[in-house]
Amino acid sequence: MTGLRPHTAAEAHLRAADPAAPMLADPRLESALDALGARITAHPLPTRERRSLRRLGVRTGAVLTALTLGLVGGGVAVAGQFSAHTGIFGWDGAPHSEWLRPDAPDFLPVARSLTASIPFAPGDSAENYWWIFLQRNDDGSITQFTDAGVKGNIAGAASCSWQRVWLSAHDRGDKPGMRTASQRLHQAAKSRAMHDSNGAGYTKHLIDAADSGDIGPLQTSLRMACPHPKVPVTP
Amino acid sequence: MSRPDERTARFEHLYTLHRRDLLAYFLRRAAPADAADLLSECFVVAWRRIDVIPGGLNGRLWLFGVARNVLSNHQRAEQSSRHLAGELQLALSTAAETAASDVSVAVVVREALEALGDADREVMMLTVYEELTPTEIAEVTGRSRASVRVRLHRARRKLTRELDDLRVVRTDAPTPATLPA
Numbered sequence: 064m065t066g067l068r069p070h071t072a073a074e075a076h077l078r079a080a081d082p083a084a085p086m087l088a089d090p091r092l093e094s095a096l097d098a099l100g101a102r103i104t105a106h107p108l109p110t111r112e113r114r115s116l117r118r119l120g121v122r123t124g125a126v127l128t129a130l131t132l133g134l135v136g137g138g139v140a141v142a143g144q145f146s147a148h149t150g151i152f153g154w155d156g157a158p159h160s161e162w163l164r165p166d167a168p169d170f171l172p173v174a175r176s177l178t179a180s181i182p183f184a185p186g187d188s189a190e191n192y193w194w195i196f197l198q199r200n201d202d203g204s205i206t207q208f209t210d211a212g213v214k215g216n217i218a219g220a221a222s223c224s225w226q227r228v229w230l231s232a233h234d235r236g237d238k239p240g241m242r243t244a245s246q247r248l249h250q251a252a253k254s255r256a257m258h259d260s261n262g263a264g265y266t267k268h269l270i271d272a273a274d275s276g277d278i279g280p281l282q283t284s285l286r287m288a289c290p291h292p293k294v295p296v297t298p
Numbered sequence: 299m300s301r302p303d304e305r306t307a308r309f310e311h312l313y314t315l316h317r318r319d320l321l322a323y324f325l326r327r328a329a330p331a332d333a334a335d336l337l338s339e340c341f342v343v344a345w346r347r348i349d350v351i352p353g354g355l356n357g358r359l360w361l362f363g364v365a366r367n368v369l370s371n372h373q374r375a376e377q378s379s380r381h382l383a384g385e386l387q388l389a390l391s392t393a394a395e396t397a398a399s400d401v402s403v404a405v406v407v408r409e410a411l412e413a414l415g416d417a418d419r420e421v422m423m424l425t426v427y428e429e430l431t432p433t434e435i436a437e438v439t440g441r442s443r444a445s446v447r448v449r450l451h452r453a454r455r456k457l458t459r460e461l462d463d464l465r466v467v468r469t470d471a472p473t474p475a476t477l478p479a
Contacts, residue, residue: 070425073458077411077426080404083325087318096321099338100313103345104306203339204371 147173149207160209165196177210178217181256182247184224184298191292192220214256216290222251222266223289224296226281229273231298245273305348312351313341316361319428323365326427328372336372340365362428362438410460418453421446 086092147170151162163173171193178189195216199205208216225247232240251257252266272280320340324333343364344351351357411419420439424430432450436443 071454071458073410073454073461074422074426076407076461077422077457080407081322081326081427082404082408083322083427086325086330087322092318092321096317100310100317100341103313103338103341104309202371203343203368204375207375 160211162207162209163213164205164207166205170196174213174217177214178256181214181218181221181254182250183221184228184244184247184296186298187221187224187227187292187296189217189220191294191296192217192290194293195220195290211256218251218254218256219266219288220290220292222248222257222269223285224292224298225251226269226273226285226289227296228298230278230281230285233276233278241273241276245270248273308351309345309348312344312348312357312361316358317341319358320361320365323362323428324369326423327369332372336365336368340368343368356437359430359434359437362424362430366438407461410457413460414453414456417441418449418456421449422453422457425450 147163147165147167149162149164164170174193174196175189181189183189196208196213197205225244229241229244229248232238232244248266248270252270257266269280269284272278317337321333321337324336324340328336340361344361351360411422414422421435424435424438425432430438432443432446435441435446435450439446441449
């Protein structure tokens with residue numbers, strides 16, 4: 064504030080109660096702000112990099128986050144405060160599922176831990192699908208996912224990896240390969256991850272199609288419903 | 299489009315000039331933990347759009363406009379979870395305010411501010427904290443100047459009445475002066 068005098072006594076009180084004032088007075092703030100500015104301008108600006116720059120916005124913010132939390136909390140350690148774990152639970156069909164922040168620094172370790180037991184076809188892995196959670200909306204916001212949602216999306220991607228294997232085996236006329244892929248689709252549908260995210264119903268009709276040798280639903284699924292792997296996969 | 303080093307210099311100038319004001323803006327309207335992210339997001343937008351930011355004082359207003367949008371997106375996202383954790387958040391924020399020593403008047407004043415309607419509160423805060431004139435507020439918020447003046451008048455009256463009721467506005471209050479309205 065530049066020091067203009069308030070118009071009324073109420074405004075004077077309002078100004079005196081400015082919640083930002085004590086935090087802005089901290090001498091550590093300037094260097095944290097300098098660091099943030101330097102990190103923003105360190106990134107070039109071609110359009111293709113917009114997305115990563117948006118992610119940069121969150122990461123660089125963590126420096127200041129730590130500082131502002133420290134100021135409020137009297138210097139209490141804050142590393143755990145900006146976490147993927149929000150502590151907020153509940154969603155239709157998954158009342159005990161926790162909402163997770165994909166823009167938190169620890170999101171990927173948390174997501175890897177949640178999905179470690181979900182089997183992908185050879186050559187594919189959950190690492191190919193983190194972009195689902197990390198992408199920004201047009202307005203710059205990021206969508207939160209429940210842990211059931213993270214597991215369900217990755218289980219869905221794993222199911223897609225086996226659908227690719229099945230279709231590839233079908234194209235080669237490889238009956239044992241089709242059987243193996245079909246078994247994996249059965250296992251994926253029965254998995255806890257798929258069940259928790261209510262995705263089992265979706266995969267059942269694909270399994271039925273695979274069991275009966277019907278190529279159409281699997282082709283449609285891969286074309287319309289499956290997420291694209293970050294690195295192309297050839298079964 | 300200007301050269302990269304010119305763009306960097308321009309951004310650094312804007313950033314140095316306005317970063318504290320923008321951080322204060324977010325600290326007054328969001329949790330401290332979120333204010334840093336919001337500031338970062340706001341200036342990332344500014345960096346991306348450095349070529350279209352108007353010069354002079356209008357650059358400051360442009361930044362406040364971006365800050366307002368960034369904050370609005372953040373608040374929309376928060377609303378979806380507020381009904382679940384609202385009670386806990388309220389308890390925590392009250393505890394945080396109580397932890398900051400000189401609370402008595404500050405908490406009451408903040409409550410009086412909260413009692414204003416959203417639009418009136420926004421106009422009041424932009425006037426008192428960011429020290430924007432009604433014309434500048436109209437620019438930032440997209441409202442007409444007449445509407446801003448009406449809201450400001452109403453907000454001042456209501457805030458005084460609220461604080462009167464709470465017996466905060468006393469004769470020993472900081473001395474007011476007349477600002478151009």
